[in-house]
Amino acid sequence: MRGEVVNPLGVSVLALLSEGQMHPYEMYQLLLERKEDRIVKVRPGSLYHAVARLHEQALVAEVGTDRGGNRPERTTYEITPAGRRALADRLADILRSPVREYPRFTLGLSEMHNLPASETVALLRARVEYLAREIEELSGYQRLAAERKVSEIYWAGIDYTYHMLTAEVNWLTSYIDRVDSGELPWPHEISALHATLTDRHRPHDPTPRG
Helix, strand or coil: CCCCCCCHHHHHHHHHHCCCCECHHHHHHHHHHCCHHHCCCCCHHHHHHHHHHHHHCCCEEEEEEECCCCCCCEEEEEECHHHHHHHHHHHHHHHHCCCCCCCHHHHHHHHHHHCCHHHHHHHHHHHHHHHHHHHHHHHHHHHHHHHCCCCHHHHHHHHHHHHHHHHHHHHHHHHHHHHHHCCCCCCHHHHHHHHHHHHHCCCCCCCCCC
């Protein structure tokens, strides 16, 4: 099936099958166990669909089915020679060629001047707190892998994510400090406009004053 691009989940499936024969449920469990759901979006339904698509492309092949107890019948797959070539070609393309991915956070940063400084700073601080928890969790995975003497080659994706999140937190913390200190002036007309709109939509209080 030359010319068809294998999607990210398909790459994960081919990579797993390059280790040995598996059925989709086993693949799903292994991806979660290895925390690869942080790298590629994994859902049971989408995983089964990815496997079926790879099978249609002759990149994986069925090697048998089994049924244990009352469980549904499970089909085991293996990677084909064409699948190994597709995996190698797709990985080479991913590693070599940057792709503009349009992350929504970049959009948020580009347009945050439409909010008051105080609200923006509060939102960014909440993001930093969330990312700090993510970083601590990733750090735990790194320590566990090191304790088990798992080569860094196998958890480079987790390590990269850890360092990218750390860099984001450092940048955000510095940016927030600059806004707070006044070093980075905020467009005052935006804050004033926001305050006016909020005031305009505040329910009228009929209680007499004085």
